[in-house]
Amino acid sequence: MTAEAAPTQTFAHSGKFFNVLGLALKNAGLTIITLTMYRFWARTSMRRRLWSRTWVMGDPLEYTGSASELFRGFLIALPTFFLPAIFIFYIAPLAMEGVWAAWLTFGFYVFSVPMIAAARYWMRRYQLSRTRWRGIRLGLAGSAWGFAAASWGWWVLQSLSLGWYTPAARINRARLMWENTRFGDQPFQFIVEHGESPQKGMWLPFAMGWISFAIIVVIAPVIAGVISAYVSMTYGESIDPELLTYVPVFLVLGVAVIYGIGWLVCWAPYNAAAMNRIASMLTIDGARFKLRAKTLSLLGVTALGWLFIIFSLGLLAPVAGFLQVRYVLNRLELIDPPRFAEIGQSVLTDSNAGESLGDAFDLDMGVGVI
Amino acid sequence: MQARYADGRAAIYTDVEIDLAPEKLVIRRGDAVIEWDYADLARADDKNGLIVLKRRKPDTGERVAFADWYDDQLAAVAPRLMKSRAQGVEGRFTVGALVTLAWSLAGLFLVGIPYAADPMARAMPEKYRTQIADISWSQVNAFTAHCDDADEATQILNDLAFRIMERSQVPEREAIWITIADASFPNAFALPDNSIIVTDELIGMADSPDELTGVLAHEIAHIEHNHIMKNVVRQIAAGVFFDVVFGGAGAGQAIAIASVNLAGLRYSRGDESDADLRGMDYLDAAGISTGGIARMFDRFEDYAEAEGAGDIPTMLSTHPASRERAVAARQRAREGLAPSLTDREWRIVQQACGGADLTNEDTPANDVEQD
Numbered sequence: 001m002t003a004e005a006a007p008t009q010t011f012a013h014s015g016k017f018f019n020v021l022g023l024a025l026k027n028a029g030l031t032i033i034t035l036t037m038y039r040f041w042a043r044t045s046m047r048r049r050l051w052s053r054t055w056v057m058g059d060p061l062e063y064t065g066s067a068s069e070l071f072r073g074f075l076i077a078l079p080t081f082f083l084p085a086i087f088i089f090y091i092a093p094l095a096m097e098g099v100w101a102a103w104l105t106f107g108f109y110v111f112s113v114p115m116i117a118a119a120r121y122w123m124r125r126y127q128l129s130r131t132r133w134r135g136i137r138l139g140l141a142g143s144a145w146g147f148a149a150a151s152w153g154w155w156v157l158q159s160l161s162l163g164w165y166t167p168a169a170r171i172n173r174a175r176l177m178w179e180n181t182r183f184g185d186q187p188f189q190f191i192v193e194h195g196e197s198p199q200k201g202m203w204l205p206f207a208m209g210w211i212s213f214a215i216i217v218v219i220a221p222v223i224a225g226v227i228s229a230y231v232s233m234t235y236g237e238s239i240d241p242e243l244l245t246y247v248p249v250f251l252v253l254g255v256a257v258i259y260g261i262g263w264l265v266c267w268a269p270y271n272a273a274a275m276n277r278i279a280s281m282l283t284i285d286g287a288r289f290k291l292r293a294k295t296l297s298l299l300g301v302t303a304l305g306w307l308f309i310i311f312s313l314g315l316l317a318p319v320a321g322f323l324q325v326r327y328v329l330n331r332l333e334l335i336d337p338p339r340f341a342e343i344g345q346s347v348l349t350d351s352n353a354g355e356s357l358g359d360a361f362d363l364d365m366g367v368g369v370i
Numbered sequence: 371m372q373a374r375y376a377d378g379r380a381a382i383y384t385d386v387e388i389d390l391a392p393e394k395l396v397i398r399r400g401d402a403v404i405e406w407d408y409a410d411l412a413r414a415d416d417k418n419g420l421i422v423l424k425r426r427k428p429d430t431g432e433r434v435a436f437a438d439w440y441d442d443q444l445a446a447v448a449p450r451l452m453k454s455r456a457q458g459v460e461g462r463f464t465v466g467a468l469v470t471l472a473w474s475l476a477g478l479f480l481v482g483i484p485y486a487a488d489p490m491a492r493a494m495p496e497k498y499r500t501q502i503a504d505i506s507w508s509q510v511n512a513f514t515a516h517c518d519d520a521d522e523a524t525q526i527l528n529d530l531a532f533r534i535m536e537r538s539q540v541p542e543r544e545a546i547w548i549t550i551a552d553a554s555f556p557n558a559f560a561l562p563d564n565s566i567i568v569t570d571e572l573i574g575m576a577d578s579p580d581e582l583t584g585v586l587a588h589e590i591a592h593i594e595h596n597h598i599m600k601n602v603v604r605q606i607a608a609g610v611f612f613d614v615v616f617g618g619a620g621a622g623q624a625i626a627i628a629s630v631n632l633a634g635l636r637y638s639r640g641d642e643s644d645a646d647l648r649g650m651d652y653l654d655a656a657g658i659s660t661g662g663i664a665r666m667f668d669r670f671e672d673y674a675e676a677e678g679a680g681d682i683p684t685m686l687s688t689h690p691a692s693r694e695r696a697v698a699a700r701q702r703a704r705e706g707l708a709p710s711l712t713d714r715e716w717r718i719v720q721q722a723c724g725g726a727d728l729t730n731e732d733t734p735a736n737d738v739e740q741d
Contacts, residue, residue, distance in 0.1 A: 034472045052417075060418050135430075136431060183381070
């Protein structure tokens with residue numbers, strides 16, 4: 001009668017592809033017939049499925065969140081986000097001078113940058129507070145607006161440095177997130193060995209990614225232009241003129257596809273290095289982590305996830321989330337387990353605002369992977 | 371029965387004995403005995419190979435876990451815990467309520483508000499109408515040019531329109547003003563401030579004054595029946611609905627922004643039919659044959675076929691097929707009526723914006739097959 005046995009590895013994900021796909025398809029159908037109102041229930045059931053198949057030292061994680069909490073968060077977001085947005089986008093253009101309405105819209109978008117970061121933090125806080133292992137709750141301390149302000153500063157530095165600050169920003173964000181993360185009453189820590197760079201092992205793959213993607217950005221339109229010129233010179237007279245009018249569309253689509261594939265391939269080594277590096281710096285009660293993400297396997301999993309998202313118009317995004325979670329967990333190791341008997345229940349207060357803004361910005365593509 | 375128990379105070383499980391008694395789950399840990407009523411319990415496992423039980427409220431973090439090969443025994447004493455609801459899965463009632471809520475909202479925003487769009491549009495403050503008109507004019511100015519030589523032609527068309535409106539007692543007759551614009555496309559459309567724009571290309575497309583007059587009558591009817599502002603209300607309702615229901619994904623914003631742009635000033639099929647009928651009423655009352663607008667509908671259909679659907683003029687871009695509209699107009703046509711403009715007036719109108727010269731046989735109008 002035992003459908004699935006608990007894995008023996010320290011970390012493992014026992015989710016079966018078709019089991020998750022079936023739930024994702026059911027959720028997609030209900031989401032469509034409820035005009036997306038089912039999305040809170042879909043998200044909750046998918047998290048429950050993914051969490052319960054996540055095993056740590058033979059015991060599963062547990063997701064205790066409910067759809068009604070998410071729905072309540074959405075209702076909270078109605079006056080705090082949607083009504084201002086409706087005013088700015090619908091009423092202001094009619095009721096105000098055009099210039100002022102435009103400034104208001106611009107201000108809204110500028111304010112959205114830190115707001116998205118804060119929303120991400122709130123979302124993580126909610127998810128952690130609804131995650132238990134062996135009955136002990138996880139949590140996220142710290143200020144969402146503090147994280148938002150810091151993120152905004154790093155985003156500015158990334159922009160000013162043409163992206164070269166990205167590895168540092170990624171580590172900074174991870175540090176701020178993880179140092180505020182709690183398992184019960186134990187904080188996670190982010191420890192850098194003395195004399196080591198926090199970005200150790202990340203700069204070379206980042207430089208390779210940056211340079212190779214820059215080359216692709218420049219070359220792709222040129223190649224597309226050359227192919228287009230060749231086709232129109234060689235076959236120009238024999239091709240239906242109506243078909244020729246679609247050439248610019250094909251060109252733009254072709255360049256977009258090349259950019260997408262280029263992005264995946266160029267940044268895969270950096271992403272694998274960054275994930276491994278962040279895991280290696282995490283500790284809890286003296287225990288260390290080791291992640292063995294590899295470029296090619298990560299590339300394959302990410303590309304497969306993208307395909308699911310693109311061809312299902314986002315409806316099967318949870319499957320992509322599942323593939324990523326399973327990939328990470330099946331490659332994660334724990335060195336020197338913590339003293340679990342010493343870890344007590346969390347004292348952080350529960351997050352009760354749901355994921356209101358996270359839903360508004362659609363930050364998690366329907367799953368919310370911590 | 372062997373099981374494991376977590377007390378919710380430390381991150382460890384300890385081995386315990388449990389007894390699935392008829393009313394209660396009995397947990398024996400050493401000498402200590404803990405009893406949980408089945409009615410207070412929920413599942414925390416989502417069928418992952420274990421049965422994990424927890425107390426519902428408050429959730430103290432206590433858990434009892436045992437292998438799921440005992441599910442028959444559990445089902446015998448606590449069948450509720452074997453149902454999906456115990457795992458947190460919503461029932462049919464919830465799904466039904468969501469479907470009802472979603473479609474009720476859709477009905478309210480996409481049917482109810484459009485149905486009440488006329489009174490809502492009329493209640494809209496004048497400054498909103500002016501603001502929308504300003505946005506529309508900025509679009510018009512971006513795609514058309516002012517004609518320096520069209521003053522006399524403009525006056526002729528406005529006198530003609532006023533004559534038509536006076537016969538039918540159109541309430542907005544004092545406020546409506548027709549402007550001829552220099553553009554690269556044939557078009558005519560009404561704006562929220564009761565302006566009607568007619569492009570020189572449209573004038574060039576007409577082969578007789580009655581054809582152009584029919585178009586003007588159609589646009590006047592849109593204004594009299596407040597179709598423009600009704601359409602804005604409808605589109606904003608749709609925008610708000612999509613924004614709220616779909617979670618701020620931006621589709622709603624796009625619709626609302628489009629609604630105050632020229633591209634959004636497209637009417638529903640009902641509005642178009644309404645404007646057709648009312649416009650022909652004007653013509654009948656003014657003693658102008660509807661044969662002109664019938665020929666114009668045919669001309670637009672030919673144009674649409676030649677240029678592709680994307681280039682159909684706004685006036686005729688909505689659903690009713692132009693051929694059918696032409697037939698309807700032709701059925702009402704009367705013979706032997708005088709043209710709506712004199713030859714001299716028509717010649718002046720045609721020459722607006724450096725337009726069609728009557729001596730030039732290559733005008734677009736002459737390229738179009740006549741009725």
